[in-house]
Amino acid sequence: MRGVKPDQMEAPTPCGDWNARALINYLLQVGCALSLAGRQQPVPAQSQGCELVTAGVGASRFDEEARAATSAWAKPGSWQAPVTTMGDVSMPTTMFISDLAIHR
Numbered sequence: 001m002r003g004v005k006p007d008q009m010e011a012p013t014p015c016g017d018w019n020a021r022a023l024i025n026y027l028l029q030v031g032c033a034l035s036l037a038g039r040q041q042p043v044p045a046q047s048q049g050c051e052l053v054t055a056g057v058g059a060s061r062f063d064e065e066a067r068a069a070t071s072a073w074a075k076p077g078s079w080q081a082p083v084t085t086m087g088d089v090s091m092p093t094t095m096f097i098s099d100l101a102i103h104r
Contacts, residue, residue, distance in 0.1 A: 001027065001062055009053070021053055024062075028052040031065035038072025 001024055004011075009021040018026070029052060033043040052061065072078060 025051060025053045028062055028065065031062050031069060034069040035065050035072060038069050038075075038078055040078070 004020050004024065009019065009024075011020045013020055013023045015023050029050070032052070036043050
């Protein structure tokens with residue numbers, strides 16, 4: 001993410017139909033969601049469709065969200081709570097986090 005220049009945002013990625021912008025945006029969405037979920041706050045369904053990539057902000061915003069998520073998930077018991085996402089859907093924490101690992 002840090003190495004992607006503004007003129008490379010439309011470049012293809014190994015993730016199928018996603019160009020660099022779409023993949024970076026998705027990783028930002030997951031990072032934000034992990035931060036919320038780690039604090040046992042629901043992840044709004046509309047967060048999956050929002051555009052978070054702006055000029056030069058991708059990597060720095062991801063770093064901020066990653067720090068916040070790491071802090072939240074470091075608290076005792078946080079891994080035992082299910083993640084509530086996309087409305088009322090609950091899933092195991094490990095399933096939610098594996099999505100980030102797959103695309104990173």
